[in-house]
Amino acid sequence: MESKGPSLYAQAGTSLDMSRSLEEDSLVDGPLISADALHSAIRRQFQTVPTPCHAGLLSLLHVVYVVLSVCVAVLCVLKFGQEEVCVNILSNVRGDSVILFGKVCLWVLVLLFTGCAQHHHSRARSRGYLRFYREMQGLKHLPLTVHSAGNVLLLVVLAAQLSPTVHIYMLLTILGIELLVALPCLLYYTVKVMQFNRERAAPDVSQEEHSHTFSVTGLPTETGFREGSSLEEVVEKQADLIEYLKQHNTLLSKRLLNLTAQH
Known part of the structure; x- marks a missing residue:
């Protein structure tokens, strides 16, 4: 009885090995998938980052805001003519208050853009583009940092209680510097993301x-x-x-x- 046990186990092991080898042979005989086919399949699933459109629109709104702020400051605050037009359009609201309200709205738009960019860049990171995520990490937050610093400077100017003429000139100076710093950042960000979308690289x-x-x-x-x-x-x-x-x-x-x- 003891001599039959090992022989039965040996036969069972042999049959298992044969069935396993047959299964492996059937898998080997099947069609193989090349690495190029997998890479091409991954490349077809590339998803672009849509934030260049948002960055371009935000840049345009920033330029329009600064131009309108200069017009309001010259015509309505410094009163270089067209005072009746300012009264009809702005009613009882002061010109510098309108500029500050517009600055708050622009800052909110920049904040929304930063959140949107963070969302899309996080999705790109989850798809395997970690190098692109790291490269754009500081750049996409830079416009919000510039606008926030501009808000701080505006608060300092308001707290200083300068004369109306000096006050409006300081306000326009801050807006101009802010535009000169934030606009190139947005344009550079747009170029980098468009280059990433155009390359359609693998992870x-x-x-x-x-x-x-x-x-x-x-x-x-x-x-x-x-x-x-x-x-x-x-x-x-x-x-x-x-x-x-x-x-x-x-x-x-x-x-x-x-x-x-x-x-």
Whole structure:
């Protein structure tokens, strides 16, 4: 009885090995999916960042606001003619108050733009574009920082209680400096995002994988801790790799399902 037990287990193990090998052979004999096909599938799913339109509209509104503020200051505050027109349009509201109300509205628009840009850039980061997210991290917040600093300067001018003429000149100076700083930032941001949308590049991990595939040394993608790299950078790289692998597996499953349906 004891001699039969091992033989039965051996036969069962042999049958399991044979069935397992047959299953592996059937998978090997099936159509293979090339890496180029997966990369092309990922490239077709590229989603653009729509914020250049918002940045362009915000830049236009900023320029229009500054031009209108200069007109109101010259015609209604400094009173270089057209006083009746100002009274008919503004009624009993002071010209400098109108300029300040417009500044508050512009700051709210900049705040909404910053939130919208943060949302779309976070989505791009979740799709694997961590390098682009880091590059634009400070740039997309810069217009809000400039406008907030301008608001602080305006509060200082209001608290100083200067003469009306000096007060309006200081106000226009702050608005002009703010325009000269914020507008180039928005234009540079627009150019960078449009360049990103035009390139339609693959996710960062996919690019690293492709570069290491054709490199001479054939080193693996760096996802662990290395000397000189910060812990935050390593964690972000690992998160990016996990997100990319999830997307890679999803695309692979879809391709396998399509091939199975064709057969």
